[in-house]
Amino acid sequence: xNEKDLRTIIEQVLTEMNxxxxxxxxxxxxxxxxxxxxxxxxxxxxIPDITEVDxxxxxxxxxxxxxxxxxxLKYNAPCRLGIGKAGARYKTLPQLEFRAAHSAxxxxxxxxxxxxxxxxxxxxIVQTQCDSKDTYLTRPDLGRKLSPExxxxxxxxxxxxxxxxxxxxxxLSSASVAANIPDLLPAILQGLQNYKIDVGTPFFVKYGRVGxxxxxxxxxxxxxxxxxxxxxxxxxxxxxxxxxIAYKATVGMPEARRTVVSNIHRxxxxxxxAGAHIADIIKIMLEKKASGTDLKL
Amino acid sequence: xxxxxKLFGHVxxxxxxxxxxxxxxxxxxxxxxxxxxxxxxxxxxxxxAVLSHLTLNDLRNNPAVPYEEDExxxxxxxxxxxxxxxxxxxxxxxxxxxxxxxESTTPDMIRHASRGLTSECVAGVCKxxxxxxxxxxxxxxRVEAHCNTTIGKPGTFSSRLQPNHTTDDPKGIIASVMExxxxxxxxxxxGINPVDDSVESVARLLxxxxxxxxxxxxxxxxxxxxxxxxxxxAAEKFGAPLDMVFQSIAGSQKGNEAFGVTxxxxxxxxxxxxxxxxxxxxxxxxxETGQGSELSSxxxxxxxxxxxxxxxxxxARHFQPFLVNTVVGFIGPEYxxxxxxxxxxxxxDHFMGKLTGISMGCDACYTNHMKADQNDIENLATLLVAAGxxxxxxxxxxxxxxxxxxxxxxxxAAALRExxxxxxxxxxxxxxxxxxxxxxxxLTAKAGDASVFLAK
Numbered sequence: 001x002n003e004k005d006l007r008t009i010i011e012q013v014l015t016e017m018n019x020x021x022x023x024x025x026x027x028x029x030x031x032x033x034x035x036x037x038x039x040x041x042x043x044x045x046x047i048p049d050i051t052e053v054d055x056x057x058x059x060x061x062x063x064x065x066x067x068x069x070x071x072x073l074k075y076n077a078p079c080r081l082g083i084g085k086a087g088a089r090y091k092t093l094p095q096l097e098f099r100a101a102h103s104a105x106x107x108x109x110x111x112x113x114x115x116x117x118x119x120x121x122x123x124x125i126v127q128t129q130c131d132s133k134d135t136y137l138t139r140p141d142l143g144r145k146l147s148p149e150x151x152x153x154x155x156x157x158x159x160x161x162x163x164x165x166x167x168x169x170x171x172l173s174s175a176s177v178a179a180n181i182p183d184l185l186p187a188i189l190q191g192l193q194n195y196k197i198d199v200g201t202p203f204f205v206k207y208g209r210v211g212x213x214x215x216x217x218x219x220x221x222x223x224x225x226x227x228x229x230x231x232x233x234x235x236x237x238x239x240x241x242x243x244x245i246a247y248k249a250t251v252g253m254p255e256a257r258r259t260v261v262s263n264i265h266r267x268x269x270x271x272x273x274a275g276a277h278i279a280d281i282i283k284i285m286l287e288k289k290a291s292g293t294d295l296k297l
Numbered sequence: 298x299x300x301x302x303k304l305f306g307h308v309x310x311x312x313x314x315x316x317x318x319x320x321x322x323x324x325x326x327x328x329x330x331x332x333x334x335x336x337x338x339x340x341x342x343x344x345x346a347v348l349s350h351l352t353l354n355d356l357r358n359n360p361a362v363p364y365e366e367d368e369x370x371x372x373x374x375x376x377x378x379x380x381x382x383x384x385x386x387x388x389x390x391x392x393x394x395x396x397x398x399x400e401s402t403t404p405d406m407i408r409h410a411s412r413g414l415t416s417e418c419v420a421g422v423c424k425x426x427x428x429x430x431x432x433x434x435x436x437x438x439r440v441e442a443h444c445n446t447t448i449g450k451p452g453t454f455s456s457r458l459q460p461n462h463t464t465d466d467p468k469g470i471i472a473s474v475m476e477x478x479x480x481x482x483x484x485x486x487x488g489i490n491p492v493d494d495s496v497e498s499v500a501r502l503l504x505x506x507x508x509x510x511x512x513x514x515x516x517x518x519x520x521x522x523x524x525x526x527x528x529x530x531a532a533e534k535f536g537a538p539l540d541m542v543f544q545s546i547a548g549s550q551k552g553n554e555a556f557g558v559t560x561x562x563x564x565x566x567x568x569x570x571x572x573x574x575x576x577x578x579x580x581x582x583x584x585e586t587g588q589g590s591e592l593s594s595x596x597x598x599x600x601x602x603x604x605x606x607x608x609x610x611x612x613a614r615h616f617q618p619f620l621v622n623t624v625v626g627f628i629g630p631e632y633x634x635x636x637x638x639x640x641x642x643x644x645x646d647h648f649m650g651k652l653t654g655i656s657m658g659c660d661a662c663y664t665n666h667m668k669a670d671q672n673d674i675e676n677l678a679t680l681l682v683a684a685g686x687x688x689x690x691x692x693x694x695x696x697x698x699x700x701x702x703x704x705x706x707x708x709x710a711a712a713l714r715e716x717x718x719x720x721x722x723x724x725x726x727x728x729x730x731x732x733x734x735x736x737x738x739x740l741t742a743k744a745g746d747a748s749v750f751l752a753k
Contacts, residue, residue, distance in 0.1 A: 061747075077466070088712035
């Protein structure tokens with residue numbers, strides 16, 4: 001490229017930039033491509049979604065000695081096996097797959113649940129004594145206590161002394177709340193309604209740890225309290241949810257008094273199924289007047 | 298002993314050695330959670346200045362938990378060689394730091410000093426070290442140990458193969474063992490964290506690993522990381538082969554109670570393996586530790602997580618273990634907030650373990666609610682090899698599907714060996730060559746092909 005061509009390109013770029021007066025974002029990439037002297041031949045099409053790869057069947061080793069046998073064996077492990085190598089490092093595809101999985105986990109932990117979504121589920125929002133995600137992650141004690149405003153809101157809006165109090169908490173995965181609650185919460189409510197069990201006013205706790213259920217149990221005077229909370233994401237799924245359920249929970253009670261239903265997500269126990277199961281557990285809990293290790297299911 | 302100093306003309310006065318030790322730590326979320334961290338950056342430096350003037354004798358006389366109340370303290374204090382302690386007791390922590398770093402101080406001189414150091418002395422000097430100091434000093438110290446093979450020899454760097462599985466499925470576990478071995482992992486140990494902690498299941502896994510190891514003549518050792526009494530029972534009831542016994546430990550008696558373990562149980566386990574186990578020995582214990590575990594079980598007695606961690610190593614030393622590793626990023630952001638804190642803790646733990654005189658490795662790892670990613674953990678692993686770490690972990694691509702955390706992958710040890718010119722343990726290195734997985738310490742094209750173990 002000679003100097004003249006370059007000048008022409010620069011002039012052209014400047015003209016285009018001016019044309020997009022308020023700094024049009026769309027103009028910038030085009031300008032980059034032209035300045036680099038490349039023909040911007042953008043083709044139609046879409047690169048396949050690397051997160052749709054099933055790591056159990058993926059097999060990237062080149063010229064394996066007994067490939068069929070190993071592919072069959074490795075299918076038994078939900079691990080990143082049979083991934084080959086580039087020197088003593090990873091191939092690019094599995095490296096990107098790993099990063100994609102971790103990005104989902106990080107977004108699930110560090111992003112807040114969308115408040116509009118919460119409201120669309122018919123839930124009002126209360127907060128614990130954590131003022132930020134950072135405080136939430138570093139001060140588990142504050143995530144177990146409601147803010148004064150939260151206490152007031154529950155006192156004002158919730159039905160007093162219900163048989164069962166259900167609420168949702170973000171826990172360590174906002175993605176889990178968005179993925180499971182639309183099916184899970186109605187399934188539990190439906191199940192309890194079928195058993196003619198009285199349910200209190202559900203709500204959402206922001207920055208909530210499992211232990212905040214004890215204060216909520218005391219506040220509402222519920223016989224059984226059930227929290228639906230986002231689990232710490234792994235790389236297999238960032239959407240796993242758990243239900244912690246306790247009979248007459250009190251602040252300071254032993255952890256062993258909680259009954260747990262874990263691994264609720266689309267590739268684990270599916271939300272609708274989990275909802276029915278949770279309603280059954282609550283029914284038994286009310287009959288036996290016990291929970292956790294005191295309750296044999 | 299003076300507990301007061303001035304910084305920029307401002308007076309800082311501390312009430313106790315405990316307070317100085319906590320505030321002299323580099324910033325850790327766990328110390329903040331405990332309410333014992335320095336409140337300002339300046340106060341942190343003031344505490345370091347005060348600590349630098351304390352003597353090793355002052356630190357020995359202020360154990361984190363009183364001798365009468367705590368069997369860990371008793372082990373640490375009673376194991377001290379008094380003659381050696383007397384050589385060093387009047388040194389200030391500052392002088393001791395410079396002695397460790399001094400060009401005329403040899404590795405042998407440091408190993409000699411180790412025998413006279415309590416864990417509080419080890420933790421104290423650690424707090425005055427920068428990250429590069431920790432690497433520089435640790436690099437001087439070599440600790441070897443022998444089970445079936447010898448770990449820690451100069452020129453070697455090892456890894457634990459960690460073939461964990463969500464349901465302990467034997468086929469899934471073996472698939473992982475095969476791939477790990479084909480990439481040069483597992484010379485330190487092939488060790489499974491079991492999901493099912495029952496004696497029958499643990500015995501079954503131990504037998505399976507041992508059979509595979511014998512069939513392919515892999516020169517290494519195996520372990521299933523259940524509770525120590527479960528492993529012993531698996532051997533006694535079901536004849537499970539034990540090369541070593543594993544146990545998680547804490548730096549106080551109360552912390553160990555939270556793990557359901559006592560000094561006597563560890564001693565019994567060790568005796569059992571030495572008399573009935575399958576390995577040569579004499580080093581047959583494997584311990585895991587990690588900063589923050591004492592606070593999480595309210596067993597820190599008001600002390601900081603670095604000092605409590607050092608006490609784990611003081612306890613471990615009593616049993617002359619084959620392996621000890623800190624699981625440095627597993628505990629979560631309320632103890633180690635981000636990659637900076639995990640990196641610091643990994644280097645501290647490795648240095649303190651070696652200065653205590655134990656064969657030290659590190660599970661450089663992180664959970665998904667920490668501000669860290671795989672790049673950070675690769676950095677830490679690289680720093681640890683520079684510091685002369687005995688071993689790191691190896692799991693498929695660094696993603697442990699069972700423990701739901703990420704650590705170093707099968708490929709990391711191999712890459713780091715190449716970069717630093719290191720080899721696996723000699724017998725294992727020879728085995729790799731025999732299998733065609735490596736040549737002159739470099740992986741071959743065949744490495745990573747686990748299917749070679751499926752030859753009919």
